[in-house]
Amino acid sequence: MPAPELHRTTLPNGLRVLVVPDPVTPVVGVAVHVDVGFRSEPEGRTGFAHLFEHLMFQGSESLEKLAHFRHVQGSGGVFNGSTHQDYTDYFQVLPAAALERALFLEADRLRAPKLTQENLRNQVDVVKEEIRLNVLNRPYGGFPWILLPPVLYDTFPNAHNGYGDFSELEQASLDDAAAFFDTYYSPANAQVTVAGYLDVEETLRLVERHFGDIPARPAPRRPSFGEPLSTGERRQSVMDAHAPLPAIALGYRMPDPGADLDGYLGHALLGSVLGDGEAARLQRRLVHTDGLVTDISASAGLMGPLDARDPDTFTITAVHPAAVDPDRVLAAVDEELDKLAAEGPSEDELSRQVARWSAGLHQENDRVMYRMLGLGARELLYGRAEISAELPDRLAAVTPEQVRAAAAALRSGGRGVLLVEPKESE
Amino acid sequence: MSTTSHRSAEEIGRTELGPRPLPPLGPTRAVPLPDVEERILPNGLRVLAAHRPGVPMVEVRLRVPFAGDAPEHPAVAELLSSTLLTGTVARDRIGIDDELAAVGADLGVNVDPERLQIGGSGLADGLPDLLAVLADVLTSATHPDGEVARERDRLVERISVARAQPRTIAREALQRKRFGDHPITREMPTGEEVAAVTVEQVRALHTAALVPGGSILVVVGDIDPAAAIAQVEKAVSGWTADAPARELSPPPPITPSDLQLVHRAGSVQSQLRLSAPALRRHDPRYAALQLANLVFGGYFSSRWMENVREDKGYTYGAHSGIEFVPGGAVLGVETDVASDVTAAALLETRYELGRLTAVPPTAAEVDAARAYAVGSLLISLDNQGGLASTLAALAADGLGIDWLRAHPGRLESVTVEQVAEAALEFFAPTAFTGVVVGDADVIGARVRALGGITGP
Numbered sequence: 010m011p012a013p014e015l016h017r018t019t020l021p022n023g024l025r026v027l028v029v030p031d032p033v034t035p036v037v038g039v040a041v042h043v044d045v046g047f048r049s050e051p052e053g054r055t056g057f058a059h060l061f062e063h064l065m066f067q068g069s070e071s072l073e074k075l076a077h078f079r080h081v082q083g084s085g086g087v088f089n090g091s092t093h094q095d096y097t098d099y100f101q102v103l104p105a106a107a108l109e110r111a112l113f114l115e116a117d118r119l120r121a122p123k124l125t126q127e128n129l130r131n132q133v134d135v136v137k138e139e140i141r142l143n144v145l146n147r148p149y150g151g152f153p154w155i156l157l158p159p160v161l162y163d164t165f166p167n168a169h170n171g172y173g174d175f176s177e178l179e180q181a182s183l184d185d186a187a188a189f190f191d192t193y194y195s196p197a198n199a200q201v202t203v204a205g206y207l208d209v210e211e212t213l214r215l216v217e218r219h220f221g222d223i224p225a226r227p228a229p230r231r232p233s234f235g236e237p238l239s240t241g242e243r244r245q246s247v248m249d250a251h252a253p254l255p256a257i258a259l260g261y262r263m264p265d266p267g268a269d270l271d272g273y274l275g276h277a278l279l280g281s282v283l284g285d286g287e288a289a290r291l292q293r294r295l296v297h298t299d300g301l302v303t304d305i306s307a308s309a310g311l312m313g314p315l316d317a318r319d320p321d322t323f324t325i326t327a328v329h330p331a332a333v334d335p336d337r338v339l340a341a342v343d344e345e346l347d348k349l350a351a352e353g354p355s356e357d358e359l360s361r362q363v364a365r366w367s368a369g370l371h372q373e374n375d376r377v378m379y380r381m382l383g384l385g386a387r388e389l390l391y392g393r394a395e396i397s398a399e400l401p402d403r404l405a406a407v408t409p410e411q412v413r414a415a416a417a418a419l420r421s422g423g424r425g426v427l428l429v430e431p432k433e434s435e
Numbered sequence: 436m437s438t439t440s441h442r443s444a445e446e447i448g449r450t451e452l453g454p455r456p457l458p459p460l461g462p463t464r465a466v467p468l469p470d471v472e473e474r475i476l477p478n479g480l481r482v483l484a485a486h487r488p489g490v491p492m493v494e495v496r497l498r499v500p501f502a503g504d505a506p507e508h509p510a511v512a513e514l515l516s517s518t519l520l521t522g523t524v525a526r527d528r529i530g531i532d533d534e535l536a537a538v539g540a541d542l543g544v545n546v547d548p549e550r551l552q553i554g555g556s557g558l559a560d561g562l563p564d565l566l567a568v569l570a571d572v573l574t575s576a577t578h579p580d581g582e583v584a585r586e587r588d589r590l591v592e593r594i595s596v597a598r599a600q601p602r603t604i605a606r607e608a609l610q611r612k613r614f615g616d617h618p619i620t621r622e623m624p625t626g627e628e629v630a631a632v633t634v635e636q637v638r639a640l641h642t643a644a645l646v647p648g649g650s651i652l653v654v655v656g657d658i659d660p661a662a663a664i665a666q667v668e669k670a671v672s673g674w675t676a677d678a679p680a681r682e683l684s685p686p687p688p689i690t691p692s693d694l695q696l697v698h699r700a701g702s703v704q705s706q707l708r709l710s711a712p713a714l715r716r717h718d719p720r721y722a723a724l725q726l727a728n729l730v731f732g733g734y735f736s737s738r739w740m741e742n743v744r745e746d747k748g749y750t751y752g753a754h755s756g757i758e759f760v761p762g763g764a765v766l767g768v769e770t771d772v773a774s775d776v777t778a779a780a781l782l783e784t785r786y787e788l789g790r791l792t793a794v795p796p797t798a799a800e801v802d803a804a805r806a807y808a809v810g811s812l813l814i815s816l817d818n819q820g821g822l823a824s825t826l827a828a829l830a831a832d833g834l835g836i837d838w839l840r841a842h843p844g845r846l847e848s849v850t851v852e853q854v855a856e857a858a859l860e861f862f863a864p865t866a867f868t869g870v871v872v873g874d875a876d877v878i879g880a881r882v883r884a885l886g887g888i889t890g891p
Contacts, residue, residue, distance in 0.1 A: 033489060035464045036814050071454040075745060079736040083803035084460060085810015088735075104810045109458040117455070124444035134748025138704070142751050142771050146704040148599040183444045191441035206464065222452075250701060253595040286541075287520070287532035297528070297585060303592040330592060361536035368539030368558055371490040375818040 012398035013384070016209050020217060022225040023197025027388050028212050029204040031377065037205035038381040039111040040100035041119060042389040044200075045193035046093045046317075047171030048234050056173015057181055059092040060136050061189050065099060066090065067128040070121035074128060077114055084110055087378075092171065094317040096389055102378045105206035109215050112203070116219035119199065124186045133178050140172050148251040152429060153258035153326055154311055160245045161260040161322060161425030166234045196220065197228035202385035205377045235319060238262055239423035246428040254303065256429040257335050258326045259342065261419045263309060265319035267391050274404055275411035276309045276323055279419075281362040282354045282412060283307040283325070283345065288361075290345045295327065301338050302327040318390055323419065335428055346416050353413030360405075367401045468816065471826065471836045472660035474668075478675045479648030482667050483826055484660035485836075487819050493559045493656030493663075494823035495542075497569070498831055500649055501551040502618060502683035503640075509548065510624035511636045514583065515645070516546040517590055518637060519553075521582035524575040528582060531568055538564045548619045549683045549761065550831070551645065556820065559657040566670035573674045576641060583634040591626040598623070601699065601771070601872065605706035608697045608870040609767075613710050614686040619760060647671065648679030651830045655823040685762030688712060692868045694781075696882060696890030698875040705777040705873030707784060709768040711866040713757045716764075716834060722845040723853040724757070724861055729804035730796040730854070731755055731787065731862055732768060734811075736803060739787045743770065749780045759832065766861060768869070777873055778881030785885075791862040795855035804854075809843045 016028040050057040068074040081088045086103030099118075101111050144150030155170045162168040201220060203212050239262075249256075264272035283291045284307035295302045305327040310316050329338055354362075373379045380397075388394035396403075469485045476482060501512060520542060521528040535542060538561020544553050557565045597603050603623065610620040652671075654663045689712050714721045725733075732739035732755030743749045753770035768788075772780040796804070815821045816839070829838060860866075871882060875891045882888050 034817055035467065036817050070449055071457070075736070075741055079803060080457060082734055082736045082807045085806045085813065087811060087814060102814055104463065104813055106461040106463045107810075108461065110460060113455070113458050121448050121450050123448040131745065131748045135744055135751055138749070138771070138773060139751040141704045141773060146601055146702060146771075148596060187444040187447055188441045190447055251599050253599045254592060286536055288529045288536065293529065296589070300585060300588065303589050303596075328592070328596065357533075361533060364539040364558065365536050365541070368492060368541075368556065371492045371539075371558075372556065372818075372820065375490045375492065375820070377814075377817065 015394055016213070018213060020196065020221055022221070022223050023195070023228060024220050024223065025200040025388070026213065026216050027200065027202045027384065027394055028207070028209055029202070029381070029384060030207050030209055031205050034206050034377055035105055036102055036377050037105045037108045037111070037203065037207055038100060038102040038377045039108070039115055040098055040202040040381050040385045041115050042200045042202065042385045043097045043194055044095070044198045044231065044389060046095040046097060048094050048166040049193065052165050053177060054181060054185060055169050055177045056136065056171065057185065057189065058097060059172065060132060060178060060181055061186060062090045062092045062097050063132040063136060064124060064128060064186055065118050065122055067132065068123040069118040070123065071117045072114070077118070080110065080114055086111065093312055094171070094321070096386065098382060098385065100378070100382060108203070108207060108212070112215050112219045115201070116223065119194065119196065119220070120223045122190065124183060124190065126183050129181065129183055129186060133181065136173070136178060137175060144172060146251070148249060148253065149256060149429065152256060153260070153324055153427060156247055156429070157258045157260045157324065157425060157427045158311065158322070160243055160427050161239065161262070162236060163239070164234070164236045167236060167320060191226065192229050195226035195228055196223045197225065200385065200389050202381055202388065204381035204384065241423050242426055243423070244426045244428065246430055248432055249429050250432045252429055252431045254328050255331055255335065255431060256326065256328045257338055258324060258427040260425040260427070261323040262422055263321050263323045266315055266321070267318060270396070271403070271407065271411065272415070273309070274407050275415040277314050278359065278362055278366070278404065278407050279349070279412050279415040280307040280309045280323065281366065282349065282358060285362060285365060290349065291325070291342065294345050295338065295341050299341055301333050301341055302329040304328050315387060315390070315396065331431070339426065343420070346420050349416035350413060350420050353409035356409060359407070359409055359412060363404050363407070366404050370400055468836055468840055472664060474664050476647070476668050476671065478671065479650070479679060480671060480674070481651045481830070482654070482664050483651065483830060484654045484658065484663040485822065485826065486658060486660055487655050487822055488657045489819065491559045491657050492556055492819055493562050493565070493654060493658050494556045494819045495554065495565065495569070496653040496823050496827040497553040498651045498827050499551045499645060500549070500680040500682045501546055501644055502549065502681045503644065504618060507628060507632065507636065509621040510628035510632050511640045512546045512551065513590060513624055514587055514629060514632050515578070515637045515640050516544040516551060517586040518578045518582050519544050519572055519576050521586065522577050522579040523571045524577060525571060531572070534564060534568050540565045542569065548621050562654070562658060562663060563666050563670070566666055570670040570674060573645060573671065578634060578637045578641065580634055583637060587629060587632060590629050594623060594626050594629065601702065601704065601706055604697070604699060605708050605870060605872045608695065608872060609708040609710060612695050612870050613689050613765070613868055617686040619683060619686045644681060646676035646678065646680050647674050648676060649682070650680050651827060653823050653827045653830065655826065656819050683761045686760055689765060689868060691866050693887050693889045694868070695870045696875055696879065696888055697870050697872040698891050699872050700874060702774065702872070702874045704771050704773055705871055705878055707770050707772065707781060707869070707871055709784065709867045709869035711766045711861060711868070713764040713766040713861060715759065716832060716838065720853070720857055722842070723849045723857040725808060726801055726804045726846070726849055726854045727791065727796065727858040727862065728755055728757060728766065729807060730800045731791050731858070734804070734807055738791065739784065742787055743772070743780055743783050747779070747783065749773065749776045749783070768867070774873055774877045777871065777878040778885055781871065781882055782885060785864050788862050788864045788867070791858045795858050796851065798851050801849070801851050801854050805846050805849070808846050812842065
C-alpha cells in the first residue's frame with residue numbers, strides 16, 4: 010500500500026496543520042489534537058482534563074449549547090472526543106460535502122468556547138454518570154488503567170486517577186476552566202488534522218480562513234513526566250464488590266518511544282508473542298496447559314500502543330479462579346518471560362505476529378476515522394505522522410533478539426502488581 | 436488552581452468580530468457501492484462476494500442459522516462455539532492459530548439463539564489459506580476431549596463474569612419480559628447448564644446443525660469476486676449435510692404492559708429498558724420509522740438525549756434503536772442512570788415518548804435526522820468490515836445491495852407527515868413494556884409512585 014501523502018503547514022498563530030488526501034473515500038474527517046492530557050491536570054483537580062473535554066462540546070461564540078452536535082449530525086456526520094495521558098482529541102467524520110462546516114465548528118470552539126456555570130454543573134453530573142457506568146457499577150471497572158498506575162508510579166501525574174475523584178470534580182470551578190483553557194488550549198499547543206476526500210490547496214485555504222484569526226498565545230511549557238525507574242516488586246490489593254473472580258494486573262516500564270522507537274516496538278511485539286492468539290506463550294501456558302487463568306492478555310501502552318510519551322506502561326492482565334493463588338500466576342508468567350529472555354521467540358513465531366500486526370494496521374487505515382486519529386496522535390506526540398505508515402516495515406524489521414531483550418528488560422526492572430479481590434459476601 | 440493570569444470565562448467566550456455564520460454544505464458525492472456477485476453452491480451454501488479495495492485485506496462472515504428447542508441447546512451451542520477452533524483431524528489448536536496468523540488472519544466464533552457466526556479477516560492474498568482453515572473446522576473439527584473439558588471450565592468462569600454485568604442482567608430481564616419463554620430469550624446459559632454438557636453432545640450438535648444449507652458466506656475486500664467464489668467452492672466442497680440449517684421461529688408479538696422492577700442489591704445505577712413493536716426493513720414505512728426513532732433517541736441530537744443528558748445530567752448516554760428479530764422488529768429504549776434520579780429519568784422518558792406522539796417531529800428535526808441517516812450509512816459502509824457485516828445482515832433478511840443503494844433515496848422521499856404517523860403509531864407510551872433494574876430498596880418507592888410498574 011502506498012504511504013499517504015502528508016501535507017504540513019503551521020499558521021502564524023502557531024497552530025500546526027496536517028492534511029492527508031484520499032481520493033477514494035466519500036467521507037472526510039477533521040480532528041483537533043490538543044497537547045494536554047490527564048497527566049497535566051493539577052493536584053486537587055483529578056479528572057479535570059476529561060471534564061474540560063466535555064465542556065468543549067457545550068457551545069462557543071457562534072454556537073449555542075447543543076448546536077455543535079446538531080450541526081455535525083445534521084450534516085450527516087459523527088463526532089467524539091477523548092482524553093488520554095498526554096493529549097485530548099476532538100474529531101468528526103462527515104460526508105465530504107461538509108468539510109468547511111466541520112472546520113468552522115472546530116475552529117469556533119478552539120477560538121471562543123462558551124464556558125458557563127450551568128454547563129459546568131451539568132457536565133459534572135454527566136461525567137459522574139460516565140464513571141458510575143464504566144467504573145463503579147460494574148465488575149473490573151477501571152481495571153487496569155485507573156487501578157494499576159498508582160502501584161507502579163510515585164508522582165502525581167503518572168499515578169493519579171484520570172477519570173477523577175467525585176469530590177474533586179464537584180469542586181471544579183468556572184475559573185479553573187478559564188485558566189485551563191488559556192493555559193493549554195493555545196493554538197500553539199494544538200494541531201488540526203484533516204483526512205479523507207479533499208483538495209489539498211483548498212483545504213489549506215479553508216483551515217487558514219477558519220483557524221487563522223485565533224489570536225496567538227504562548228504554548229505552555231511541557232514538563233517531563235519522567236520519574237526514576239522503580240526497582241523490585243510493589244503490590245497492592247483492591248476490593249471489587251461486583252467482581253465474581255479475582256484478577257491480576259502487572260505493570261512494567263517501557264522504553265521511551267520518542268527516543269528509542271525500535272526498543273518500544275520490541276516491547277510491542279513481546280506483548281503479541283505473549284498474549285495474541287491461541288498460540289501465544291501465555292495463552293498456551295496459563296490458559297490451556299496449566300489452567301491457571303480464565304483469560305490473559307499482554308500489551309504495550311496503558312491506553313494502547315504509541316498513544317503516550319514517556320513514561321508508559323507494559324501491562325499483563327488476567328482473570329483467574331479464586332482457587333488459584335495469584336503467586337502461581339506470577340510464577341508462571343515469570344517462567345515464560347525467563348524463557349523468552351534466554352532464547353527469544355523463533356523467527357516463525359515472530360513473523361506470524363508481525364503479519365497479524367500488519368493486518369491490524371491495514372484495518373485501522375481502512376477507516377478514515379482511525380487513520381486520521383492515528384496520524385494526528387503520532388504527529389502530536391512524536392512530531393512524525395510518518396510513523397503510522399512506517400510501522401509495518403519497522404515491525405517487520407524487529408529481530409528475535411530485540412524481543413528477547415524486551416523480555417529481559419521486564420525481568421530485570423521493577424514492576425507493579427495489582428490484585429483485584431472479590432468481596433467475600435458476594 | 437491557576438497561578439498565572441488568565442482571561443475570565445466570559446472574556447474567553449467572545450471575540451471582537453462576534454458570532455459567525457455557519458458555512459453551507461458543498462456538493463454531495465455519490466455513494467460508491469460495489470456490485471455483489473452471488474452464487475448458491477451445490478451444498479446449499481449461499482456465497483456473496485464484493486470487490487472493495489483500499490487496503491490489501493479481505494473480510495469474511497459466515498452465518499449459519501442455529502436455532503434449537505432442546506433445553507440444553509444454548510449451553511451445548513456455546514461450548515461448540517468455544518471449541519470449534521481447538522482442533523481438527525489434521526490440525527491442533529496451535530496449528531489452526533499459526534496457519535491463520537501466517538496470513539495475518541483471525542477467526543472468531545459466536546453464537547446466539549438465532550445463528551452461529553464465524554467472522555474474520557486476513558491479508559487478501561491469504562484468502563485461500565483462510566478458507567482452507569475455515570473449511571477444515573467446519574468439516575472435521577473434533578472438539579477434542581481435553582479442549583472441551585478446559586473450555587467448559589473457562590466458559591463457566593466467563594459466564595460468572597458476564598452475569599455480574601448490569602447490562603447482562605437487564606438484557607435477560609427484558610428478553611423474558613417481552614418474549615416470555617420463547618427460545619429467543621435464551622442468550623446466555625447458566626454455569627450449571629454449561630457444566631453438564633458432554634463432549635458427545637457438542638459433536639452431535641456440530642453434525643446436526645453446523646450445516647451449509649441455508650447458510651450465508653460473505654467475502655468482501657481487495658479480491659476478484661468470481662475468483663473468490665471459486666476459491667470458496669473449492670474449499671467447502673466437502674461440507675455437506677442432508678438437512679438445511681434451522682431458522683429460529685418468530686417470537687411472539689410484544690404486549691404492552693407495566694414495567695417490571697428487578698432488584699439488584701448494591702447497584703449505584705439503574706438500567707431502564709423499554710420496548711415496543713417496530714417494523715422490518717421491508718416495510719414501506721420503515722424509513723419513516725427510522726427517522727422518527729432518530730428524532731426520539733436514535734442519535735445524540737435527539738429529544739430524549741438532549742433532555743436526560745444535556746439538560747438534566749441524569750445519564751452519560753440514552754439510546755433508542757430498532758432491533759431485528761425473526762420475522763419482525765422491535766424498538767428498544769435504553770439508558771443507565773444514577774439510583775437517586777431513576778424515577779425522575781423514567782418520568783422524563785415517558786414524557787418524551789408521549790411528546791413525540793403529541794408534538795410530532797418538526798420539518799427541521801426530520802431534515803436533521805434524514806441527513807444523519809444518509810451520512811452515517813455512507814460512513815459505516817466506507818470500510819471492508821462494515822460492508823461485509825451489513826451485507827451479511829441484509830442477506831439473512833432476504834435483502835441485497837440494491838436495498839442499500841436505494842435506501843438514501845427512500846430516506847430523502849419520506850415526508851414530515853409520514854414521520855409523524857410513524858411516531859404516533861410506534862412511540863405511544865401505551866405501546867411499551869420493559870424493565871427497570873436497580874436497587875429496589877433505594878429506587879422502589881419513587882418509581883412505584885409513578886405507576887405502571889410492578890415488582891418487588
